[in-house]
Amino acid sequence: xxxxxAFRHSNLVAQATRDRVLVAATELxxxxxxxxxxxxxxxxxxxxxxxxxxxxxxxxxxxxxxxSIVSKRGLLVITGESGRDEGKERQYVEQFxxxxxxxxxxxxxxxxxxxxxxxxxxxxxxxxxxxxxxHGDYVATDDAMGGRLVAEHLLRRGHRRIGLVRxxxxxxxxxxxxxxxxxxxxxxxxxKVPDEWDIRVPGSQIAHGVEAVERLLLASERPSxxxxxxDRMALGVVNRLLExxxxxxxxxxxxxxxxxxxxxxxxxxxxxxxxxxxxxGEISAGILLSRLDGAARAEPSRVLLSPExxxxxxCP
Amino acid sequence: xxxxxAFRHSNLVAQATRDRVLVAATELxxxxxxxxxxxxxxxxxxxxxxxxxxxxxxxxxxxxxxxSIVSKRGLLVITGESGRDEGKERQYVEQFxxxxxxxxxxxxxxxxxxxxxxxxxxxxxxxxxxxxxxHGDYVATDDAMGGRLVAEHLLRRGHRRIGLVRxxxxxxxxxxxxxxxxxxxxxxxxxKVPDEWDIRVPGSQIAHGVEAVERLLLASERPSxxxxxxDRMALGVVNRLLExxxxxxxxxxxxxxxxxxxxxxxxxxxxxxxxxxxxxGEISAGILLSRLDGAARAEPSRVLLSPExxxxxxCP
DNA sequence: ATGAAAGCGCTAACAC
DNA sequence: GTGTTAGCGCTTTCAT
Numbered sequence: 001x002x003x004x005x006a007f008r009h010s011n012l013v014a015q016a017t018r019d020r021v022l023v024a025a026t027e028l029x030x031x032x033x034x035x036x037x038x039x040x041x042x043x044x045x046x047x048x049x050x051x052x053x054x055x056x057x058x059x060x061x062x063x064x065x066x067x068s069i070v071s072k073r074g075l076l077v078i079t080g081e082s083g084r085d086e087g088k089e090r091q092y093v094e095q096f097x098x099x100x101x102x103x104x105x106x107x108x109x110x111x112x113x114x115x116x117x118x119x120x121x122x123x124x125x126x127x128x129x130x131x132x133x134x135h136g137d138y139v140a141t142d143d144a145m146g147g148r149l150v151a152e153h154l155l156r157r158g159h160r161r162i163g164l165v166r167x168x169x170x171x172x173x174x175x176x177x178x179x180x181x182x183x184x185x186x187x188x189x190x191x192k193v194p195d196e197w198d199i200r201v202p203g204s205q206i207a208h209g210v211e212a213v214e215r216l217l218l219a220s221e222r223p224s225x226x227x228x229x230x231d232r233m234a235l236g237v238v239n240r241l242l243e244x245x246x247x248x249x250x251x252x253x254x255x256x257x258x259x260x261x262x263x264x265x266x267x268x269x270x271x272x273x274x275x276x277x278x279x280x281g282e283i284s285a286g287i288l289l290s291r292l293d294g295a296a297r298a299e300p301s302r303v304l305l306s307p308e309x310x311x312x313x314x315c316p
Numbered sequence: 317x318x319x320x321x322a323f324r325h326s327n328l329v330a331q332a333t334r335d336r337v338l339v340a341a342t343e344l345x346x347x348x349x350x351x352x353x354x355x356x357x358x359x360x361x362x363x364x365x366x367x368x369x370x371x372x373x374x375x376x377x378x379x380x381x382x383x384s385i386v387s388k389r390g391l392l393v394i395t396g397e398s399g400r401d402e403g404k405e406r407q408y409v410e411q412f413x414x415x416x417x418x419x420x421x422x423x424x425x426x427x428x429x430x431x432x433x434x435x436x437x438x439x440x441x442x443x444x445x446x447x448x449x450x451h452g453d454y455v456a457t458d459d460a461m462g463g464r465l466v467a468e469h470l471l472r473r474g475h476r477r478i479g480l481v482r483x484x485x486x487x488x489x490x491x492x493x494x495x496x497x498x499x500x501x502x503x504x505x506x507x508k509v510p511d512e513w514d515i516r517v518p519g520s521q522i523a524h525g526v527e528a529v530e531r532l533l534l535a536s537e538r539p540s541x542x543x544x545x546x547d548r549m550a551l552g553v554v555n556r557l558l559e560x561x562x563x564x565x566x567x568x569x570x571x572x573x574x575x576x577x578x579x580x581x582x583x584x585x586x587x588x589x590x591x592x593x594x595x596x597g598e599i600s601a602g603i604l605l606s607r608l609d610g611a612a613r614a615e616p617s618r619v620l621l622s623p624e625x626x627x628x629x630x631c632p
Numbered sequence: 633a634t635g636a637a638a639g640c641g642c643t644a645a646c647a648c
Numbered sequence: 649g650t651g652t653t654a655g656c657g658c659t660t661t662c663a664t
Contacts, residue, residue: 002650004643014649029438034414035360036641038351039656044415046394055380064371067397076411078362078394081383095392098350099360122345206577235581261522262578265551267585317635320658330633352657355640 007032038100045073047288048096048104050080050089051129052172056204057232057260058277059107062129065281066105073289075102084109084169093119103288105129110171125291129284131173132304137291139283139303143174146273146307147181147227150255153271153309154225155189159253162186163197163223165212165233167204175229178257182227197223201233209236217244224252225315231256231263231272238268238314253315269312276305323348354416361389363604364412364420366396366405367445368488372520373548373576374593375423378445381597382421389605391418400425400485409435419604421445426487441607445600447489448620453607455599455619459490462589462623463497463543466571469587469625470541471505475569478502479513479539481528481549483520491545494573498543513539517549525552533560540568541631547572547579547588554584554630569631580628587631591623 005013006021013021024030038044047070051059067077078101080092086109093115096104103125106116113128117135120126128138154162164182166175186192196219201208209228213236216226228234234256238248248254248268256263259274287301321329322337329337340346354360363386367375383393394417396408402425409431412420419441422432429444433451436442444454470478480498482491502508512535517524525544529552532542544550550572554564564570564584572579575590603617 001643001652004641005650008643012649017649029434031410031413031438033355033416033641034411035351035354035416036656037643039349039355039641039658040643042656044351046415053380054383055376060371060376063395064369064397067370067395071396074411076394076396076415078392079379079383080387080392081380094347095390097347099362099392100349100351118345122347206581232577235578239581261548262551262581265522265555265578265582267581267583269583317659318633321634324659328633333633349657352640353659355642355657356659358640 043100043102046076046078046099046101047285048078048080048092048099048101049106050082050092050104051107052082052084052109054079054081057262058230058258061277062107062281062284065278066285069282069285070289082109084172086110086112086171090115097122097124102292103127105284105288107131111173123296125288125296127284127288127291129280132302133300135300137287137301139280139287139301139305141174141275141280141305141307143177143307144181144184146257146275147178147183148185149273149307149309150178150227150257151182151185153255153311153315154227154253155185155191157225157253157315159225160191161197161221161223161225162191162193163199163216163226164193164229165199165201165209165216165226165237166229167208167233168200168202178229196220197226204230204233206232206236206239209233209238210240211236213237213240213244222246222252226252226254227257228254229257231258231260231270234270234272234314235262235266238266238270242267248314249316255315259310263310264312266314268314271312271315272310273307274310275307279305359416359418362392362394362415362417363601364394364396364408364415364417365422366398366408366420367423368398368400368425370395370397373578374546374574377593378423378597378600381594382601385598385601386605398425400488402426402428402487406431413438413440418608419443421600421604423447427489439612441604441612443600443604443607445596448618449616451616453603453617455596455603455617455621457490457591457596457621457623459493459623460497460500462573462591463494463499464501465589465623465625466494466543466573467498467501469571469627469631470543470569471501471507473541473569473631475541476507477513477537477539477541478507478509479515479532479542480509480545481515481517481525481532481542481553482545483524483549484516484518494545512536513542520546520549522548522552522555525549525554526556527552529553529556529560538562538568542568542570543573544570545573547574547576547586550586550588550630551578551582554582554586558583564630565632571631575626579626582630584630585628587628588626589623590626592621595621 082089256272398405572588
């Protein structure tokens with residue numbers, strides 16, 4: 001018992017005794033068993049995090065920020081990648097519960113969040129990241145606004161023949177909202193993106209941007225502007241356009257989304273929408289920690305961050 | 317007891333009984349407690365991973381590959397970021413042990429690996445990633461060879477006035493080995509990098525590349541070629557050179573290292589050294605799994621992967 | 633095919 | 649400031 005107290009830095013143990021315990025522990029190369037503690041307390045000093053993709057510059061800063069913040073409190077981070085598969089997401093959340101993590105941060109695949117509500121109801125704090133959540137804490141960005149910023153910029157520059165490249169992913173609201181805000185703003189100026197310039201690709205890698213251009217160039221005419229819903233794809237779009245002898249921005253302007261660090265170093269530096277990804281992680285972690293500190297019954301925190309247009313050479 | 321068996325799909329339980337158990341479990345919204353199991357078995361279905369930086373395109377594919385492979389076996393991944401701080405690295409490894417992880421994969425900060433030897437001796441499998449390890453399993457790349465490839469290419473192109481930009485990090489062997497192989501090959505051609513062209517910066521971000529150029533341009537003369545030990549920095553180097561009106565590759569050629577996906581989309585597409593980062597993670601995970609499958613006492617696996625020169629516009 | 637008993641290493645609650 | 653007791657939920661072992 002005294003040993004247990006010594007290890008937890010309880011002040012109910014004399015300094016001398018504590019020292020003796022610690023010395024003995026070293027001699028015996030004793031390693032505390034956090035599982036046993038977790039069993040008793042029905043909770044461990046861990047945070048489970050599920051994102052759509054680990055190897056994605058959109059999510060990396062979030063995971064990194066979370067890790068950095070919670071590790072300062074001695075919490076470990078368990079990561080999971082759902083790969084946009086709702087089943088996998090559920091599985092991770094369930095597995096986290098089986099391990100009795102202290103809290104969970106999820107960037108959900110779809111807007112069906114009932115499994116998260118259940119977890120929350122069972123007492124484990126849950127924060128939804130990069131998407132809104134009616135029934136609990138979330139930290140998201142205003143994606144419709146981001147889409148609007150893009151459209152407004154294009155309209156200001158006088159573009160009317162506008163194309164769109166986006167990941168085919170009906171359930172992923174953020175992209176849907178970007179497109180929604182974009183379309184709505186264009187519609188107000190009586191502009192519509194024709195179907196042949198509305199390209200959907202199956203992923204958001206650089207290569208998918210390349211693929212998108214190939215399909216876009218099959219159209220009878222060429223747009224004067226292209227909105228690409230992620231910078232990674234936009235990099236591929238610009239590269240492929242240049243390879244085809246189409247100049248950016250002289251012949252076609254391109255606007256991306258996310259403002260990844262590489263956007264400024266691109267073949268043609270990208271005009272894009274910056275979202276505070278690091279903040280998303282930071283604030284999510286902060287909310288989770290406050291829940292762990294006992295704010296369990298407080299009202300849900302609803303945080304909506306604003307994106308910003310960053311103007312560079314690809315659409316000056 | 318029967319319930320326990322039912323959950324582990326033991327075939328010592330009748331199908332009918334199993335079904336009844338599972339139904340009852342759902343009704344009671346029972347969640348198995350993996351901590352209790354871990355307490356009994358003194359080991360959990362988890363893998364601890366420590367890397368120098370999570371938000372680094374060098375490590376991301378490794379973590380992602382590890383996650384993808386071990387998750388197929390139902391193992392969770394606990395991630396830690398040492399930030400090149402040996403103390404933090406040790407702390408993570410210790411914490412992993414306290415949680416009785418099944419195995420550990422570390423990309424170590426320094427070449428002092430005694431703490432890992434101790435862990436291994438205590439029975440937890442350890443794989444060292446991206447660095448060689450005399451006393452245990454490792455998966456690394458031949459960094460000296462990478463440096464040699466760069467030097468050979470520059471020599472072939474007739475460069476003799478050569479600069480070097482690298483992260484200041486004496487303990488990080490990979491960078492040291494790149495520089496070593498590079499220098500040795502140049503020395504064989506009786507070329508030396510003068511001190512004023514040997515720039516050390518405190519980090520490996522894009523911004524540190526920018527900083528490096530500023531310091532390089534203070535030198536009395538300008539080199540005709542620059543080797544930058546990571547692509548992220550090289551992106552900053554190229555950007556800054558162009559901003560200064562110095563053309564790449566006409567005035568100065570630049571060679572990077574890592575071949576991150578963005579290298580091909582850079583302002584000037586980067587000539588660089590490709591390292592199979594995904595394989596590093598994949599093979600590390602494979603070795604760890606084989607250890608968990610009982611190959612505990614087998615000889616250490618020593619895997620050394622070869623880098624490849626990728627020639628693009630920044631040094632054709 | 634099922635169950636009973638014991639114990640994994642810890643902490644909460646309660647003595648002293 | 650220190651020790652005792654009990655029990656967290658599971659698996660191992662042994663019995664039936």
